[in-house]
Amino acid sequence: MASKRPLKICCGVTFLLILLLGITLVILYFTLLKPKQPKVEARAVTLENIEFGLFPVVNLNVTLGLVLLIRNPNVASFKFSNSTAFAYYRGVEVAQSPVPEGRIAARGSHMVSTRVVIVADKLVTNPNFFGDILKGSLFFTSISEVSGKVGLFGIVKFRAMSSTSCEITVVLPGGPVNSTCNSAVKF
Incomplete structure (x- = not known):
């Protein structure tokens, strides 16, 4: 016993x-x-080019330059693959832009810059377009989803998806561009 x-x-x-x-x-x-939500700041949203003509055919080309700063408040790094950002005007997709792959260090930040060329046909045919032109501003929404792997101390790795949504207002003609961005992470 x-x-x-x-x-x-x-x-x-x-x-x-x-x-x-x-x-x-x-x-x-x-x-x-x-896990904490990353913070996305629009550092620069510039109107790189705008061409508008009414005669003989309605012609519009808009090129936006986007520079976003993504801050990672987590103790884990985030490595993401190539993705695509979409721009919408009043709910209709008007542009696509590539988002190159990258890595955001633990408690670090990463700058993402890209150019968005807006498809004029989809923009001009929207019933709200001419009313917005007369008011002097265009309203866009940019949405991107980036998937990748989160690495914790280089040992533990798991998949995550980060989605970002930005509300962008372009003041015409050639005025400032205002934006507000929100982001979320799904594990």
Whole structure:
């Protein structure tokens, strides 16, 4: 009977160590490792080119230059693959733009710059277009989804998707461009 006592002590100590390790991991997750949403700032949204003509045919070409700063507040890095950003005018897709692959370091930031050439036919045929021109501003929405891998201390890796939505107002003619961006991460 005396030989079972050390076994019970060993099992009890092992259970307490596993319990302590579990509590420590839960505390770490909710304090340090809990995923936080990246912050996206539009550093520069420039109107690079605009051509507008009414006669003999309605002609419109708009080129926007977008420079976004993405801040990663997490303790994990995010490596993403090539993707595409879409621009919408009043709910209708009017442009696509490539987003090159990259990596955002843990608690770091990354600049993404791209050019968006807007398809004039889809823009001009929108029933709100001429009313917005007369008001002096155009309203766009830019949406991009980037998928990649999150690396924690170079050991743990799992898939994640980051989506960004920007509301962009272009003041005509050649005025400032205002934007507001929101982002979210799905694991």
